[in-house]
Amino acid sequence: MSGALLGLLLLALTSAGLIWWSVRDRSAYVTNYASDLRQFRPNGRKWMALVGLLTMISIPVGSSWIGYKGFHLPNGFLPGTPFNDRWLLVACIAGVYAIAAMGLNMLIGNAGQISLGHAAFVSVGAFALGFFGRSIATNSERGLLHAGNGFHGLLVLAFSAILGGLVAAAIGPFALRLRGNYLAIVSFALVFVAQHLVKNWNGMTGGEGNPRTLPALDFTLLPGKTVTLRDSSGSTNFFDTFFSSNSSGNATDKPGYFWTIWIVVAVMALFARNLLRSRHGRAMMAVRDRDLSAEVIGVRQMYTKTWAFAISGAYGAVAGCLYGSLFDHVNESTFNLAFSIAFVTMIVIGGVGTVPGSIVGALFYVFTQEFLLYFQDGLQQNLPFIQSDPAKSGLTIDRFTLLLFGFLLIVFLIRYPEGLMGMWRKIKRYAMTWPLP
Amino acid sequence: MSNFLNYFVNGVARGAIYALIALGFVIVYRATHVLNFAQGAIMGLGGYLVYLFSGPSKDQTFASSWHIATLPYWVAVPIAMLISGGVGMLIERFIVRRFRGRPVFAAIMATLGVGIILEVGAQTVWGSGSLPLRNPFDGKAVQLGLAGLSIRRVDLFTLLVALAVAGGFITFFKKTKMGTAMRATAADQEAAMAQGISANLIFAMSWGIAAAIAALAGILLASGPDRSVEPAISLFALVGFPAIVLGGIDSVEGALAGGMLIGIVEQVAAGYEPRYASFLGNGFFSLTPYLLMLIILLVRPSGFFGTEEVRRV
Numbered sequence: 001m002s003g004a005l006l007g008l009l010l011l012a013l014t015s016a017g018l019i020w021w022s023v024r025d026r027s028a029y030v031t032n033y034a035s036d037l038r039q040f041r042p043n044g045r046k047w048m049a050l051v052g053l054l055t056m057i058s059i060p061v062g063s064s065w066i067g068y069k070g071f072h073l074p075n076g077f078l079p080g081t082p083f084n085d086r087w088l089l090v091a092c093i094a095g096v097y098a099i100a101a102m103g104l105n106m107l108i109g110n111a112g113q114i115s116l117g118h119a120a121f122v123s124v125g126a127f128a129l130g131f132f133g134r135s136i137a138t139n140s141e142r143g144l145l146h147a148g149n150g151f152h153g154l155l156v157l158a159f160s161a162i163l164g165g166l167v168a169a170a171i172g173p174f175a176l177r178l179r180g181n182y183l184a185i186v187s188f189a190l191v192f193v194a195q196h197l198v199k200n201w202n203g204m205t206g207g208e209g210n211p212r213t214l215p216a217l218d219f220t221l222l223p224g225k226t227v228t229l230r231d232s233s234g235s236t237n238f239f240d241t242f243f244s245s246n247s248s249g250n251a252t253d254k255p256g257y258f259w260t261i262w263i264v265v266a267v268m269a270l271f272a273r274n275l276l277r278s279r280h281g282r283a284m285m286a287v288r289d290r291d292l293s294a295e296v297i298g299v300r301q302m303y304t305k306t307w308a309f310a311i312s313g314a315y316g317a318v319a320g321c322l323y324g325s326l327f328d329h330v331n332e333s334t335f336n337l338a339f340s341i342a343f344v345t346m347i348v349i350g351g352v353g354t355v356p357g358s359i360v361g362a363l364f365y366v367f368t369q370e371f372l373l374y375f376q377d378g379l380q381q382n383l384p385f386i387q388s389d390p391a392k393s394g395l396t397i398d399r400f401t402l403l404l405f406g407f408l409l410i411v412f413l414i415r416y417p418e419g420l421m422g423m424w425r426k427i428k429r430y431a432m433t434w435p436l437p
Numbered sequence: 438m439s440n441f442l443n444y445f446v447n448g449v450a451r452g453a454i455y456a457l458i459a460l461g462f463v464i465v466y467r468a469t470h471v472l473n474f475a476q477g478a479i480m481g482l483g484g485y486l487v488y489l490f491s492g493p494s495k496d497q498t499f500a501s502s503w504h505i506a507t508l509p510y511w512v513a514v515p516i517a518m519l520i521s522g523g524v525g526m527l528i529e530r531f532i533v534r535r536f537r538g539r540p541v542f543a544a545i546m547a548t549l550g551v552g553i554i555l556e557v558g559a560q561t562v563w564g565s566g567s568l569p570l571r572n573p574f575d576g577k578a579v580q581l582g583l584a585g586l587s588i589r590r591v592d593l594f595t596l597l598v599a600l601a602v603a604g605g606f607i608t609f610f611k612k613t614k615m616g617t618a619m620r621a622t623a624a625d626q627e628a629a630m631a632q633g634i635s636a637n638l639i640f641a642m643s644w645g646i647a648a649a650i651a652a653l654a655g656i657l658l659a660s661g662p663d664r665s666v667e668p669a670i671s672l673f674a675l676v677g678f679p680a681i682v683l684g685g686i687d688s689v690e691g692a693l694a695g696g697m698l699i700g701i702v703e704q705v706a707a708g709y710e711p712r713y714a715s716f717l718g719n720g721f722f723s724l725t726p727y728l729l730m731l732i733i734l735l736v737r738p739s740g741f742f743g744t745e746e747v748r749r750v
Contacts (some may be wrong), residue, residue, distance in 0.1 A: 114541065181686065184541075185679075190723060196721065201718075211734070341549055394564075403554055403557050410547055413536070413543050
């Protein structure tokens with residue numbers, strides 16, 4: 001126990017030191033073009049990446065270790081729930097949301113096109129998984145037209161990205177003619193169309209009240225060893241061969257999910273960051289700042305806006321694919337307007353127009369929500385005004401969460417329009433000029 | 438034919454409510470150039486406030502929720518509208534005002550946040566179940582002379598109220614000094630301020646009037662023999678968007694006409710859908726306003742009555 005605590009303490013100290021060192025580092029100022037193009041600016045970013053990687057490793061390892069030890073939080077205010085792989089699943093969900101939020105952030109923050117219809121693109125991904133993924137017997141029994149077409153997980157991800165991109169690109173013509181308020185209206189009309197399709201396209205989605213079972217993403221490479229992104233039917237995950245917790249009692253964690261999803265997050269984030277530095281990214285930002293001026297200097301509006309929507313849709317669809325693979329059932333109420341608004345809340349809190357902002361926002365959103373849910377029982381026991389029946393009046397945890405995020409949305413928009421990333425930038429500036437003011 | 442007329446009459450009754458909703462959007466938009474995504478929550482709030490002052494219906498099958506008085510419906514409705522108008526003014530004063538001159542996105546998100554807080558707050562106070570209002574309307578229908586054509590009392594009342602409110606607002610808007618000031622501020626804010634008009638007062642007024650009208654729409658949606666105050670009322674506000682797009686986002690007459698048209702199209706589609714278009718799926722009629730809106734946006738982005746957006750190069 002004490003050894004592990006010492007390890008955690010060392011990790012925290014090392015991370016803090018590395019962060020301090022990296023923000024104090026002034027070699028970020030570039031002097032020539034080649035160094036400007038580098039993926040990791042000398043020293044600073046490299047150490048930040050290392051800290052990120054260490055954190056990534058420590059989460060599943062620590063989680064499985066805690067689960068293995070059967071570590072219980074003290075009774076009383078916190079109910080005696082085993083601290084097991086719940087947080088690993090939460091981290092997975094945060095990763096999925098981060099991917100979708102990155103797509104939306106590029107669209108809203110970098111291309112300046114307001115969209116409240118992101119849930120529609122996410123639903124496209126989920127049902128693309130149903131169409132392309134490995135089949136499940138019960139689907140064909142229930143008379144579904146497309147009971148999975150048996151593609152490999154990576155191919156399914158690619159196909160769903162393409163499909164989501166195509167669907168989103170259909171908004172392009174609208175985006176060319178409309179801006180601001182009108183575009184917001186059109187994009188949320190999309191959510192209703194998508195919900196109607198989910199309810200009524202029985203062959204694809206299973207129909208209302210009878211959602212189809214989505215297949216899991218199947219990453220099997222070698223025959224004989226099934227590797228899927230879901231804890232079902234004794235399949236083992238590829239990464240679990242490296243990070244398996246010998247599960248005894250409560251510990252049934254699957255760090256493999258975490259790795260699979262967060263590797264996808266890392267790849268998508270890297271792609272987004274480099275896209276924003278490319279010709280297309282700069283074109284998007286030119287259109288955002290003033291589309292008429294952009295057109296005058298030779299940026300094709302139609303092309304740029306359509307691409308912005310397509311990329312955002314592709315990100316949303318990939319997230320939907322992973323989401324559908326984690327939870328085997330999705331229905332029309334999963335992808336409602338509130339789902340779209342949740343993504344916008346994430347990017348506003350994280351930081352509009354920045355790639356890390358989407359990830360930070362998604363982590364903040366999901367973990368805040370899940371912490372509140374986790375402490376639900378304890379809060380209900382100790383605070384009399386918190387109750388559990390949603391039909392009755394009174395504050396439930398769900399309502400409290402919604403109120404909190406509505407409040408945070410307004411506060412961030414008024415006081416911190418650059419989000420958490422803006423705060424981080426301020427801290428960094430302070431550290432860089434320290435001890436000078 | 439009589440089927441069609443019945444659907445049409447239903448559509449007119451529903452359209453009257455949509456017209457009120459659209460009117461609320463347009464008043465806010467003209468003044469502050471913000472789409473008020475909190476309007477649905479304000480509609481719900483109106484219904485809950487009537488419940489607060491008039492108490493539950495005599496039907497004892499429903500559990501009662503918090504209410505402080507059992508005033509008659511006709512007294513409770515104006516009180517609820519007044520309080521909702523006050524809430525609208527507060528929203529303008531403390532939140533929307535801070536977003537003047539900021540990007541559209543920020544203002545839209547802020548109203549969304551306000552909407553979430555109002556809606557969830559109302560659910561926290563009154564619960565998320567259905568609360569039937571104690572209202573004077575029963576299920577009786579009024580015969581309209583033509584063979585087999587009838588309109589329910591509550592629908593007739595809705596129509597008359599909507600006409601009165603629309604007429605009253607247009608008169609206020611066109612004839613009175615305050616209405617002229619509102620139009621002047623919308624046309625040119627600086628010139629209006631140079632004439633001694635307080636733009637801040639106009640903005641707050643606009644938000645107050647719009648919120649009161651929205652609350653009335655919510656109350657009308659909740660009144661009637663088989664209706665009740667419930668969280669789903671706020672979803673009706675979203676149908677106001679197609680209405681304002683149809684009529685033009687900044688045109689009062691356009692909003693009224695658009696709302697009426699959307700209501701008629703929706704109800705006629707709802708009437709004929711089971712027989713002729715069942716392959717489109719259940720509840721397709723609820724999509725027709727949005728599809729109509731998409732077509733209009735491609736053909737005529739500024740709507741039928743709206744002013745075309747002029748952009749300086």
